[in-house]
Amino acid sequence: MSTIEGAADAAAGGTQSPDVVVVGAGTAGCYAAATIAREGYDVVVLERKTEEEAGHIACGDALKGADAFPESIPKSQIQSAFTNTDVDHGRFEIPQEDTVLEIPVPGELAVIDRWEYGRKVIEGAGKAGAEFHYDTVVQDVVQQNGTVTGVTATRRGTPIEYEADLVIDGAGSLSLLQDKVDFGRSTFDTNVSYSQFCSAYREIVHVDEPVEWSDALVFKPTERAAGYLWYFPRTETEINAGLGFQMTEEPMKLVEDLKRDLRDRPEFQGARVEDKLGAALPTRRPYDSAVHPGFVAVGDAAGHVNPTTGGGIAGAAYAGKYAGEQAIGALEDGDVSEAALWEYNERVMDHYGARYAALDVYNILSTAVDVDDLMGLLAAMPGDKLAEALYSGSTDIGLKLKLEALLKSRGHWGTIWNLYQTKRRADEVLSHYEKYPSSPDDFAAWQAERDNLMESVYETTGADPKY
Numbered sequence: 001m002s003t004i005e006g007a008a009d010a011a012a013g014g015t016q017s018p019d020v021v022v023v024g025a026g027t028a029g030c031y032a033a034a035t036i037a038r039e040g041y042d043v044v045v046l047e048r049k050t051e052e053e054a055g056h057i058a059c060g061d062a063l064k065g066a067d068a069f070p071e072s073i074p075k076s077q078i079q080s081a082f083t084n085t086d087v088d089h090g091r092f093e094i095p096q097e098d099t100v101l102e103i104p105v106p107g108e109l110a111v112i113d114r115w116e117y118g119r120k121v122i123e124g125a126g127k128a129g130a131e132f133h134y135d136t137v138v139q140d141v142v143q144q145n146g147t148v149t150g151v152t153a154t155r156r157g158t159p160i161e162y163e164a165d166l167v168i169d170g171a172g173s174l175s176l177l178q179d180k181v182d183f184g185r186s187t188f189d190t191n192v193s194y195s196q197f198c199s200a201y202r203e204i205v206h207v208d209e210p211v212e213w214s215d216a217l218v219f220k221p222t223e224r225a226a227g228y229l230w231y232f233p234r235t236e237t238e239i240n241a242g243l244g245f246q247m248t249e250e251p252m253k254l255v256e257d258l259k260r261d262l263r264d265r266p267e268f269q270g271a272r273v274e275d276k277l278g279a280a281l282p283t284r285r286p287y288d289s290a291v292h293p294g295f296v297a298v299g300d301a302a303g304h305v306n307p308t309t310g311g312g313i314a315g316a317a318y319a320g321k322y323a324g325e326q327a328i329g330a331l332e333d334g335d336v337s338e339a340a341l342w343e344y345n346e347r348v349m350d351h352y353g354a355r356y357a358a359l360d361v362y363n364i365l366s367t368a369v370d371v372d373d374l375m376g377l378l379a380a381m382p383g384d385k386l387a388e389a390l391y392s393g394s395t396d397i398g399l400k401l402k403l404e405a406l407l408k409s410r411g412h413w414g415t416i417w418n419l420y421q422t423k424r425r426a427d428e429v430l431s432h433y434e435k436y437p438s439s440p441d442d443f444a445a446w447q448a449e450r451d452n453l454m455e456s457v458y459e460t461t462g463a464d465p466k467y
């Protein structure tokens with residue numbers, strides 16, 4: 001069936017029966033759809049936005065790991081959206097200490113035109129053979145004996161039903177689908193709450209003169225706790241300016257912080273604001289399991305975001321690839337059970353999930369320590385080691401550096417001791433995730449041991465339990 005015929009059928013209502021339904025035309029949904037469509041299966045992507053608006057997603061536009069994206073959508077097809085590939089480091093402004101840290105960022109980095117990138121991944125999945133139905137708001141799931149067998153949606157007021165062997169949930173943060181599925185027959189992670197998310201807001205700002213830091217991602221802590229401001233240069237004169245803050249904070253007051261900072265920076269005098277968008281993003285560990293019979297969650301819908309940086313584009317692309325490959329195996333074997341889909345969880349944990357779970361430990365610490373103290377400590381740390389810690393979830397500092405850092409950080413030794421103990425807990429969490437079970441049978445024991453480790457995390461950090 002051609003895209004046009006499919007969309008026309010959907011517009012007319014009734015029931016459609018592709019092999020796989022993907023909900024959400026974001027990064028995760030598009031990479032999943034492209035992977036499956038390339039093998040010749042019928043894949044329909046359902047997107048609530050219009051065709052024109054699809055791909056327009058609130059984002060800081062920083063793309064890490066741009067060099068190693070999955071091949072189901074060739075890099076050559078998305079590269080024109082990479083508007084700034086000269087960025088190579090983070091610039092951490094710490095006003096409390098009157099310090100600016102220039103920290104190298106490992107791996108290829110780019111700032112992108114996010115909407116253009118969004119259109120390109122949709123186009124790429126379309127070229128791979130996936131069909132897109134826009135204006136289609138998924139409202140519920142269909143289950144038979146617990147197995148998800150489709151979804152119901154409305155398209156401009158007309159109800160439509162989609163039956164499929166597998167439903168891939170790429171509907172983003174706090175996905176509505178997960179409120180609808182009865183997960184009683186599986187271990188799918190339902191321990192999800194608002195407090196594990198961050199609200200983020202950004203504006204696209206145009207300036208007349210090139211900014212001096214066009215080769216850097218600029219970060220700055222917000223005046224209130226648990227948040228940071230960013231300035232990411234799409235070009236020398238087009239800047240993505242935004243901030244992220246835990247959902248426990250008051251949003252409007254924080255947006256004022258961004259406005260004030262923009263006002264106070266000379267490089268933004270006379271600037272024009274073009275586009276304002278905000279959304280929620282997960283700042284938590286990845287879902288313990290993101291599979292249920294007939295159902296797989298990918299990207300933000302499964303917490304696949306680095307909880308310390310908020311970077312989720314690359315994780316979403318890889319989750320899409322792994323879910324797509326798992327779907328192909330399940331379709332070939334005619335088995336969409338939890339056990340048949342389980343390897344998807346293992347691949348996510350193996351690639352980045354374990355690392356993100358360890359990084360979450362530092363996120364938990366940040367809710368319990370004084371921000372000024374933490375900033376003072378950061379200002380005293382060797383920059384490359386900080387970068388390593390931020391991305392790998394662990395770092396090892398040699399004795400000489402340790403002593404240097406210790407001398408510079410007089411006044412923050414209590415925090416250092418706290419951080420040192422927290423690092424030990426994070427390393428324990430990391431090595432436990434490296435033993436993620438290879439089947440649902442061993443999952444309960446693994447989870448119980450992980451929960452014990454988390455008890456020690458809360459004890460060490462003094463933070464309230466997050467899960």
Ligand SMILES: Cc1cc2nc3c(=O)[nH]c(=O)nc-3n(C[C@H](O)[C@H](O)[C@H](O)COP(=O)(O)OP(=O)(O)OC[C@H]3O[C@@H](n4cnc5c(N)ncnc54)[C@H](O)[C@@H]3O)c2cc1C
Pocket residue numbers: 023024025026027028029046047048049054055057058059060061062063064136137138139170171172173176200201202242277278279280281298299300301305310311312313314316
């Ligand atoms: C302000 C902000 C700044 C960020 N900055 C960065 C950054 O600089 N770098 C980075 O790597 N990551 C960043 N992230 C995170 C990143 O944007 C996400 O991790 C990534 O977009 C996740 O992709 P996804 O495909 O899982 O979900 P999304 O991109 O959110 O896509 C979900 C799609 O599902 C559709 N949808 C939702 N519900 C339904 C429904 N019921 N029916 C039909 N369609 C539906 C939505 O319209 C959307 O198109 C940021 C996030 C925010 C909010």
